[in-house]
Amino acid sequence: MKRRMPRTFYTHPTLTVAKDLLGKFLVRRMPGGKVLAGKIVETEAYIGPQDRASHAFGGKRTPRNEAEYLIGGHVYIYLVYGMYWQFNISTGRQGSPECVLIRALEPDLNVKWKMQNVKFSNGPGKLCRWMKLDKSFYGEDLTKSRRLWLENRGVRVSRAQIVSGPRVGIDYAGAYFAARPWRFYLQGNPAVSKPH
DNA sequence: GTACAGATTGAG
DNA sequence: TCAATCTGTACT
Numbered sequence: 001m002k003r004r005m006p007r008t009f010y011t012h013p014t015l016t017v018a019k020d021l022l023g024k025f026l027v028r029r030m031p032g033g034k035v036l037a038g039k040i041v042e043t044e045a046y047i048g049p050q051d052r053a054s055h056a057f058g059g060k061r062t063p064r065n066e067a068e069y070l071i072g073g074h075v076y077i078y079l080v081y082g083m084y085w086q087f088n089i090s091t092g093r094q095g096s097p098e099c100v101l102i103r104a105l106e107p108d109l110n111v112k113w114k115m116q117n118v119k120f121s122n123g124p125g126k127l128c129r130w131m132k133l134d135k136s137f138y139g140e141d142l143t144k145s146r147r148l149w150l151e152n153r154g155v156r157v158s159r160a161q162i163v164s165g166p167r168v169g170i171d172y173a174g175a176y177f178a179a180r181p182w183r184f185y186l187q188g189n190p191a192v193s194k195p196h
Numbered sequence: 197g198t199a200c201a202g203a204t205t206g207a208g
Numbered sequence: 209t210c211a212a213t214c215t216g217t218a219c220t
Contacts, residue, residue, distance in 0.1 A: 063216080064215090080202055081212080
C-alpha cells in the first residue's frame with residue numbers, strides 16, 4: 001500500500017488541506033538513519049494575499065517567503081523571534097502563496113514514551129527542534145524527499161473531532177483576521193499546544 | 197547603514 | 209509577565 005501523500009493531497013483549498021492534515025503522519029529520517037514520526041494534531045491555515053496575517057499579504061513576495069508560492073507539498077520554513085523555526089507546507093497551485101503551519105505533533109511511540117516525549121513536539125518551534133528541521137529544508141518537495149514526508153497510516157478523523165478557533169500570535173493582523181477560525185486541532189489531544 | 201518587530205518558549 | 213535572540217525587511 002502506497003502511503004506517502006501525493007501532490008493532489010496538497011493542491012486542494014488551503015482550509016481543506018489544513019483539516020485533512022490532522023491525523024496524517026509527518027515522518028523524518030534523521031541524519032543517522034533513525035526515523036522519527038508524529039501524528040499531526042494541530043494546524044493553522046494562511047490563505048494568501050487577502051489574509052492580513054499571511055507573509056504574502058497584499059501579494060508580498062521576497063526571498064524569505066518565496067516557498068509559499070510553490071505548488072502544494074513544498075516546505076516553507078522560517079525563523080521567528082531569532083530562535084524558533086516554523087514548519088509550513090505550501091498548498092494550492094503554483095504561484096498561489098498559501099500554506100499550512102504545523103503547530104503540534106503526537107509522537108509515534110508506545111504510550112509510556114509518548115507521554116514523556118509529547119513536550120518536545122507540542123508547539124511549532126518545539127517540533128522543529130525535535131525533528132531537527134531548519135533552513136536546509138526550505139523548498140523541499142514532500143512528495144519526493146527521502147528525509148521528510150507525510151504518510152496516511154489509516155487514522156480516521158471525523159469532523160466531530162476537529163475543533164477550530166482563532167490562530168495564535170497574530171493579533172497584529174487586525175480584529176477581523178485575528179478572529180478567523182483557521183486554527184484546527186484534534187479535540188482533547190494531549191499534544192495540542194498550550195494556548196487554547 | 198541602521199532600526200525594528202516577530203505565525204514562540206520557558207522561566208519567574 | 210517578560211527576556212532571549214537574530215534576521216529579513218523597510219527606511220534613512
